[in-house]
Amino acid sequence: MFAEIITIGDELLIGQVVDTNSAWMGQELNKIGIEVLRIVSIRDREEEIIEAVDNAMKRVNIVLVTGGLGPTKDDITKQTLCKYFHTELIFSEEVFENVKRVLAGKIPMNALNKSQAMVPKDCTVINNPVGSASVSWFEKDNKVLVSMPGVPQEMTTVMTESVLPKLREKFQTDVIMHRTFLVQHYPESILAEKLEPWETALPESIKLAYLPKLGIIRLRLTGRGQNKTEVESALNDEQAKLEAILGDDIFSEEDIPLEVIVGELLKKKNLTVSTAESCTGGSIAARLTSIAGSSEYFNGGIVAYSNEVKMNLLHVSPETLEVYGAVSEQTVIEMVKGAMKALKTDCAVATSGIAGPGGGTPEKPVGTVWIAAGYKNEIRTYRQETNRGRAMNIERAGNNALLILRDLLK
């Protein structure tokens, strides 16, 4: 089953906004066996919207549209789709109640907000629990077009809660099952080489995908067939083979963020954690606390960007900084010890590095990051190398810090 995604908004074409929605939608659609053939971004212009929609409706059975549903004049998707589907806008009391609920206590209702309650007459209106723009599900010649808001949180909520289940119900005949494995310690090409004999021998009904991301490779096995028990059993067989090849390098059999994996481990062991961050600048603490309930195991952290803070709050010795420098194994060891002591936790992670783009030296080029994880009296360290740009150097250092902590605790 094929789909096309159309994202609408001048801001996409002039490059003010990066379209992250389509990638997320592509992933989720794939999981239910719907393949995205094309992603098209167009401007808020009636004739361009109609042309793109018409072409897509000719090519595929499922067209997912995002954007152009705001209350302001530049947003014309709703009216334009009414024109395309030969219908009109009518006032929906139910949607109006939702708009009132969503806006309650935030902003006073005005005519523009009220216009959000106008919905296409000949379509199924899907409620948007997190925003004031509703979702329109059109059907024509057994094909479906769904118009959703472009705000990522609203789109992902309505997709997850309503659109994906409805699409699955309408279009999916095959059973499709996924298993995802998170793998560490491998660059992609080396892992691909190691897995090649097994991959080549995979049955027709099972597909393997590599999804590498900064020190972590996600491997996704997708099984497809008519019979659930058969698909499940084929996946079990291949999973067993994969586990025999990779062993402990598979650090999770669920596609969940590292901060969740580490959080679960800390909860299970009843341990507390803290962070001492230089180059990662608070991003590891932010990741740990992005998880609801993290206050159970996360006490706090120190972002020690200056050497003075490293000395004053983490008690890194001036001699260590003088002799080995801030970016050194010795410094991160003292940082991790300092964090456990100052924040009174059972374990901690620490980072210090040159995130770039400036600040590199021949011995410590941009991209060099020292990382440490400590648990009681044991400390492990890791030197991260190669420069992938500031943002990715920081994110990868966070991944490595959490991976090392997990290895230490497990």
Next chain:
Amino acid sequence: MFAEIITIGDELLIGQVVDTNSAWMGQELNKIGIEVLRIVSIRDREEEIIEAVDNAMKRVNIVLVTGGLGPTKDDITKQTLCKYFHTELIFSEEVFENVKRVLAGKIPMNALNKSQAMVPKDCTVINNPVGSASVSWFEKDNKVLVSMPGVPQEMTTVMTESVLPKLREKFQTDVIMHRTFLVQHYPESILAEKLEPWETALPESIKLAYLPKLGIIRLRLTGRGQNKTEVESALNDEQAKLEAILGDDIFSEEDIPLEVIVGELLKKKNLTVSTAESCTGGSIAARLTSIAGSSEYFNGGIVAYSNEVKMNLLHVSPETLEVYGAVSEQTVIEMVKGAMKALKTDCAVATSGIAGPGGGTPEKPVGTVWIAAGYKNEIRTYRQETNRGRAMNIERAGNNALLILRDLLK
């Protein structure tokens, strides 16, 4: 002058990679008066590439293609474009020298790499100084198609150094100018209402767009015309009217992140800053340090998730926590003072709130966040309300903290 961008690669359609190239290209093309009409992402399939290219060549004069130029089997853009333009691949000694130079010391040359030196016969070949895939510039009926590598660093380099200058030279273009204004203190619909009379009276040549994001609204004015002075003068007129309506609520006349705005202000005033974060969990520090050079003004931060850390490291008094609770104006005031003292900075921001989804009470429902910014002896506070989900509550609190700090410093 209109362009279309075609990005090629299965990884885009299954959501493995977010297409950040197109946004960058859209921005750069706009700057030289070329408007992107459409961005299309398609799979590595010959018939789909030919269809997309052919449609684009019919619609616009400039087609920019990225991706599918790697040495592996799945990359077929080069061969497919040869087919479309009725030409063939020939070996280029010059490109081969570049491939050798780029790969030297990294990976050994093999047959696949050598295939990178095969280039379309009837096209202008543009050298790629940072990668092994060359750039092909095709012309047909006075229209141009440029095929570039999809690796962002390679694409941006060849665009900047060769493609944009060549496009500018070849096409006589309209002048297109953008002005973006960042506005605070307004929900979108209230702002739209306030601006309506002015918006309705805008001349044909000027368009307004609203781009709201968690406490901030970006307003973009786009002017278009044949004559630079005229476009500029029309924009100046409208900008003056907008500024008269919104005054200080416009906090930036450039579309840059808040952490950059605050960072520039701190540098200009030669001040240092620190953070004391509870519910934002280090994310404000992470934002501040995401900017290269932030070590000039950012000393460090304390993530005080537990009350114990608030007391021990930020010296919040136990009585304050007991009487007013951790989520209170009194607590964030003490936190901000504690941060300035412990981290020895001129100013600081602090946050404490209920990010959710749990932890709310009738007096302090989920979404309540107390925020403070302090500069020497002055402290400003703000109570953020309404729940938009954990991640957005945190991001919005970060926005508000940086906005309050900026107001305090400016």
